[in-house]
Amino acid sequence: MTEEREKTILGPYRVLELPGAWSCFCGKILGDLGADTIKIEPPGGDPARNIGPFYQDMVDPEKSLFWWAYNTSKRSITLDLEKADGREVFKKLVKQADILIESFPPGYMENLGLDYPVLSDINPDLVMTAISPHGQTGPYADYKMTDLIAQAMAGIVWISGDADRPPVRVTYEPSYAQASVLAAVGTLTALFHRVMGGEGQYVDVSIREADIPLTHMTRQLYEAKRYVVKRDGCRMDAGQSKLGGARPINMLYPCSDGYIHGTTVGGSDSKPIVAWMNEEGLALDLANERWMKPGEPSPRLGEVTPEMRQRNYDEISQKFLRNKTKRQIHEEAVKRKIWWFAVQSPLEVTKDRHFIERGYWQEVYHPELDATVKYLGPFITFGEAPWKIWRRPPLIGEHNHEVYEDELKIPRDRLANLKQCGAI
Amino acid sequence: MRQRPFEGIRVLDITWVATGPGSINHLAEFGAEVIQVQGYSNLDIARLVPTVGWDMDAADPNNAWLYANQSRSRYSLGLNLKKPKAVEIVKRLVARSDIVVESFMPGAIDRLGLGYEELKKLKPDIIMASASLMGQTGPDSSHVGYGLQLVAQLGLHHLTGWPDREPVSVPVPYSDYFLQYMLAIALISALEYRRRTGKGQYIDFSQAEAFLHQLAPTLLDAADNGRDAIRMGNRHSWAAPHAAFPCRGDDRWCAIAVTSDEEWQALCQVMGNPEWTSDPAFATFAARKQNEEELEVLVGQWTRNHSAEDVMHLMQAAGVPASVVCDARDLTYDPQLKHRGFYWEVEHPRMGSIRIDGHGYQLSKTPMQGFRPPLLGEHNEWVCKEVLGIADQEYVELVAEEVLEQYISEHDWDPYTGNAIRYPGMATPFQTGDV
Numbered sequence: 001m002t003e004e005r006e007k008t009i010l011g012p013y014r015v016l017e018l019p020g021a022w023s024c025f026c027g028k029i030l031g032d033l034g035a036d037t038i039k040i041e042p043p044g045g046d047p048a049r050n051i052g053p054f055y056q057d058m059v060d061p062e063k064s065l066f067w068w069a070y071n072t073s074k075r076s077i078t079l080d081l082e083k084a085d086g087r088e089v090f091k092k093l094v095k096q097a098d099i100l101i102e103s104f105p106p107g108y109m110e111n112l113g114l115d116y117p118v119l120s121d122i123n124p125d126l127v128m129t130a131i132s133p134h135g136q137t138g139p140y141a142d143y144k145m146t147d148l149i150a151q152a153m154a155g156i157v158w159i160s161g162d163a164d165r166p167p168v169r170v171t172y173e174p175s176y177a178q179a180s181v182l183a184a185v186g187t188l189t190a191l192f193h194r195v196m197g198g199e200g201q202y203v204d205v206s207i208r209e210a211d212i213p214l215t216h217m218t219r220q221l222y223e224a225k226r227y228v229v230k231r232d233g234c235r236m237d238a239g240q241s242k243l244g245g246a247r248p249i250n251m252l253y254p255c256s257d258g259y260i261h262g263t264t265v266g267g268s269d270s271k272p273i274v275a276w277m278n279e280e281g282l283a284l285d286l287a288n289e290r291w292m293k294p295g296e297p298s299p300r301l302g303e304v305t306p307e308m309r310q311r312n313y314d315e316i317s318q319k320f321l322r323n324k325t326k327r328q329i330h331e332e333a334v335k336r337k338i339w340w341f342a343v344q345s346p347l348e349v350t351k352d353r354h355f356i357e358r359g360y361w362q363e364v365y366h367p368e369l370d371a372t373v374k375y376l377g378p379f380i381t382f383g384e385a386p387w388k389i390w391r392r393p394p395l396i397g398e399h400n401h402e403v404y405e406d407e408l409k410i411p412r413d414r415l416a417n418l419k420q421c422g423a424i
Numbered sequence: 425m426r427q428r429p430f431e432g433i434r435v436l437d438i439t440w441v442a443t444g445p446g447s448i449n450h451l452a453e454f455g456a457e458v459i460q461v462q463g464y465s466n467l468d469i470a471r472l473v474p475t476v477g478w479d480m481d482a483a484d485p486n487n488a489w490l491y492a493n494q495s496r497s498r499y500s501l502g503l504n505l506k507k508p509k510a511v512e513i514v515k516r517l518v519a520r521s522d523i524v525v526e527s528f529m530p531g532a533i534d535r536l537g538l539g540y541e542e543l544k545k546l547k548p549d550i551i552m553a554s555a556s557l558m559g560q561t562g563p564d565s566s567h568v569g570y571g572l573q574l575v576a577q578l579g580l581h582h583l584t585g586w587p588d589r590e591p592v593s594v595p596v597p598y599s600d601y602f603l604q605y606m607l608a609i610a611l612i613s614a615l616e617y618r619r620r621t622g623k624g625q626y627i628d629f630s631q632a633e634a635f636l637h638q639l640a641p642t643l644l645d646a647a648d649n650g651r652d653a654i655r656m657g658n659r660h661s662w663a664a665p666h667a668a669f670p671c672r673g674d675d676r677w678c679a680i681a682v683t684s685d686e687e688w689q690a691l692c693q694v695m696g697n698p699e700w701t702s703d704p705a706f707a708t709f710a711a712r713k714q715n716e717e718e719l720e721v722l723v724g725q726w727t728r729n730h731s732a733e734d735v736m737h738l739m740q741a742a743g744v745p746a747s748v749v750c751d752a753r754d755l756t757y758d759p760q761l762k763h764r765g766f767y768w769e770v771e772h773p774r775m776g777s778i779r780i781d782g783h784g785y786q787l788s789k790t791p792m793q794g795f796r797p798p799l800l801g802e803h804n805e806w807v808c809k810e811v812l813g814i815a816d817q818e819y820v821e822l823v824a825e826e827v828l829e830q831y832i833s834e835h836d837w838d839p840y841t842g843n844a845i846r847y848p849g850m851a852t853p854f855q856t857g858d859v
Binding site for chain 1: 425426428429430442446450454489490492493540558559561562563564565566567568569572573574576577578579580581582583584585586589590591592593594595596597598600601602604605606608609610612613614615616617619620621623625626627628629630632633634636637638639640641642643644645646647648649650651652653654655656657658660661662663666667668669670675677678679681683740743744745746747748749750751752753754755756759760761763764766778779781783784785786787788789790
């Protein structure tokens with residue numbers, strides 16, 4: 001291990017990650033934190049490389065932006081587990097690994113004779129993490145999964161969308177990252193247990209269950225009062241918001257060039273909202289309220305009636321914001337301690353001054369393109385042993401030579417055989 | 425043999441609502457001892473979110489479902505952090521803790537005298553994590569808000585809903601539930617680093633910077649291709665049909681995602697191969713995409729005559745990704761979640777028998793174990809006397825000076841002012857089990 005690697009959080013550890021989209025971000029998390037993470041791909045490449053969008057719209061397994069986003073800091077080797085020779089090589093790799101991550105359907109590894117009982121026999125210290133749609137067993141264990149299905153079964157789709165249309169999903173497919181980040185928690189927990197004097201173990205992760213918490217207390221509302229939250233655009237259901245009053249207020253406010261996510265009087269930003277509006281001659285009667293006087297705290301619950309809130313909402317959305325851009329509003333809100341946020345698109349996020357000034361965006365050189373590509377920055381800013389992109393996402397089998405010849409010391413002629421029979 | 429992954433680790437939890445407390449559950453339920461510091465001066469908004477029916481008189485900080493789900497498996501120390509003696513107690517706890525997590529606005533913890541430099545003096549290898557909305561630095565670091573607002577800035581609204589309609593979003597503090605996992609990773613990572621090097625550290629956890637990874641591919645498309653993705657309803661760029669379809673019953677839907685020719689053929693088979701399915705207009709993916717509007721209507725005509733459950737079972741049996749679009753009822757009675765033991769039933773002195781959410785992962789040799797959420801200040805005596813060795817006399821003084829705070833009974837809480845009121849004659853301190 002190099003000296004620099006030793007100083008990282010997971011430097012001493014080796015991770016093997018099998019092909020599939022569900023585990024990519026998990027492997028990236030471990031790799032970015034310093035682990036030697038090897039993506040094992042079938043010859044021809046991980047099917048996840050076919051997921052778009054693609055760099056400059058060049059549809060190519062070496063240019064998938066999904067792949068790039070979630071596979072930094074990894075090495076790549078090709079290996080076909082469906083070949084007996086491939087499995088033999090795999091077992092050699094497992095012997096020296098600390099962590100194995102797979103996201104095949106339940107039963108697949110067992111059918112290959114590579115399930116946890118076999119692998120933990122080879123390496124009792126192994127932490128083996130399996131990501132599957134619903135867990136390894138149960139009535140739905142064999143169900144097929146996509147991001148839409150995960151969102152639907154987690155309850156996310158049901159509560160989202162307009163009341164007069166079908167319920168709707170989150171477009172950008174969050175379940176891949178969601179399942180992976182949960183898997184990373186379980187994996188690191190099991191790893192910590194082992195290095196603290198425990199033993200290796202099996203971590204059984206469910207994609208659907210990873211998504212369920214994203215619905216916040218939707219299920220609890222049913223549990224407590226048999227109340228089923230209904231979708232209604234960008235309104236927070238009255239049952240969930242103590243500021244909702246008698247009627248849920250729309251949280252989406254149009255402005256000159258789009259929308260902001262806003263509040264009305266009633267919360268802790270009541271005073272600054274009214275003060276700002278007052279500068280432009282609006283919300284006059286609210287300016288006379290007791291809680292507007294200097295020294296008085298923000299209005300308490302019940303002091304702002306639903307009628308006041310509705311009038312304030314109408315004034316804000318129909319007059320006050322019409323001549324302002326979302327960025328103007330956002331930046332003013334930061335200064336004035338108002339809970340208003342610009343509703344931004346992905347392109348607007350890339351231009352957002354906050355992330356630029358934090359140095360968030362990373363420029364990573366791709367020698368095969370002779371170009372630098374922009375990547376996302378740290379998901380955690382550590383004081384010691386900082387997060388880093390250790391290498392750009394690998395090409396298919398880019399490290400076959402390093403791993404097979406230099407590290408495993410497989411002789412050249414044997415490698416040639418393995419290549420010819422399709423095991424590598 | 426070591427029994428539980430985080431046994432022997434003590435975490436001081438000075439966070440609230442969901443990101444902080446939820447992340448700490450992953451340590452608490454694997455053996456860490458967690459002491460949560462909350463008082464009326466920094467009362468958890470999750471304790472003030474009542475259940476449905478906005479019944480002001482029932483607002484009871486010990487009867488809050490959100491709090492119960494997020495802040496369980498820990499001990500509650502009720503402290504008024506506005507009092508210097510309370511800050512001293514926190515410092516004494518830090519000296520005996522491994523991790524401190526806080527989620528104040530940037531700068532606030534330092535003004536309290538509990539910044540990282542101060543805490544390092546008390547315990548040189550302390551791990552401190554500050555979980556703020558935007559990070560400790562940067563032009564938006566002082567922006568006030570929670571996850572519900574944050575996601576608007578990060579793209580969730582723009583990317584959820586219909587292309588011909590206003591943005592919507594998932595109307596909850598959505599980001600908290602990705603960030604819980606990420607913050608847990610930060611804490612466990614820091615423990616591992618300390619194990620090997622003996623060094624603690626300060627973690628600047630920016631909720632925004634972490635959350636953006638949930639939509640990383642879309643952001644790379646913007647940053648590197650200059651393309652600005654937009655919401656697509658339920659459609660998908662390379663799958664058709666891919667939508668929510670109406671089913672029998674009131675507002676019942678199924679989700680179907682056909683991602684290959686094989687799945688398309690299986691779908692047709694399940695529907696009984698109606699004549700329209702052999703129309704060339706639907707024969708290839710490209711054709712189906714071209715005629716997607718009509719396709720959705722036609723599939724919907726079949727699903728309408730079936731229950732969402734039947735569609736799910738029939739389609740899945742044929743190898744087509746499909747499911748019920750689950751609402752809270754479906755989730756409550758879900759047989760797979762039951763099999764997995766996803767929900768935990770706990771007895772709570774104020775709330776009765778409640779079911780809280782477990783976690784979506786299971787470790788084969790060290791299963792999770794949790795316990796019910798605490799009442800406010802429930803463990804004051806235990807923390808002060810047993811953990812800190814505070815003498816009885818000093819303890820009584822701390823109570824009298826209102827350094828220590830405890831919720832006594834439901835009549836002592838005024839939901840309108842947010843203040844506790846003491847009934848005359850109610851002099852005896854709260855005892856666990858009295859409520």
